[in-house]
Amino acid sequence: MSEKRGYHHGELRKALITATDDILRENGIEGFSLRDAARRAGVSPGAPAHHFGSASGLLTEVAILGYEELARYLGDAVDDGTPAGRMRALAAAYVAFALDHPGRFRLMFRKDLVNRTNPVYEETSKRALWPFAEAIAGVNGTTLETLLEARNLAPIFAAWSTAHGIAYLALEDKMHFALQGNYDEDFRKRLLPEILKAQWA
Known part of the structure; x- marks a missing residue:
């Protein structure tokens, strides 16, 4: 062609x-x-x-696709109806996206490769992560409007950092010593739920 x-x-x-x-x-x-x-x-x-x-222009387009796919993962997350259960479900979906699409996931957060001032990138990334903000508000017993005030952003970054850190540790096989048999299956079905429950009981 x-x-x-x-x-x-x-x-x-x-x-x-x-x-x-x-x-x-x-x-x-x-x-x-x-x-x-x-x-x-x-x-x-x-x-x-x-x-x-440039390369950044092309990679930014792929990063946008990544956020669109992440939004679908988070949108499909099934929870038990409790605030903590909602957080666990979203975090599990976030980690699943990273494991299923490692190339996209790593790219999406590379400030040296992606043009973060691209308006489509800005809007798509914010929209994709919005369910996290809503769930964190529920966990903290407050409204989203209050949580989004600058002085109250710490809970959002704390929860996001937790899910993001778990995803990166899993991608780099840093939890292999705790896994048995089929590493990927054992992590997703056993260890990941245990980690998330320890964080959001």
Whole structure:
């Protein structure tokens, strides 16, 4: 496939985003290059820069897809109807997203690779994480409006840091000594629920 074979503008953008996503999934962020993305999309090496301006522009588009997918994971979280149960369900969904999409997950938080001032990125990332803020308000017995005041942001960052830290430890196999048998299955079904219950009983 080549540019001469008829990519429309939108189709070429989509093909390059898909190629980049594939690279991240297969090789991680360290294995990404604009040249490889172009090769996989079947276009000239200069096409990514032409359409996205830079590697950061292309990677930002993939990060936006990551936040959209994270929002779906959090939206599908099933809880027991209690504030603590809601937090556990969201945190478990957050960790599951990281384990299922490690390349996207690592990219989404890389300030050196993603343009955080991109308005779509800003809006999508805030919207994706909104359920956390709502759940944390419930756990703390307050309203979301009160919690979002600058002087009350600590509970949000504390809870988010917990879920994020668990996700990174799991991705880096830092909990292997506590797992048995099928590591991934044992972590998701046994250890992760125990960790989350210890945090939000």
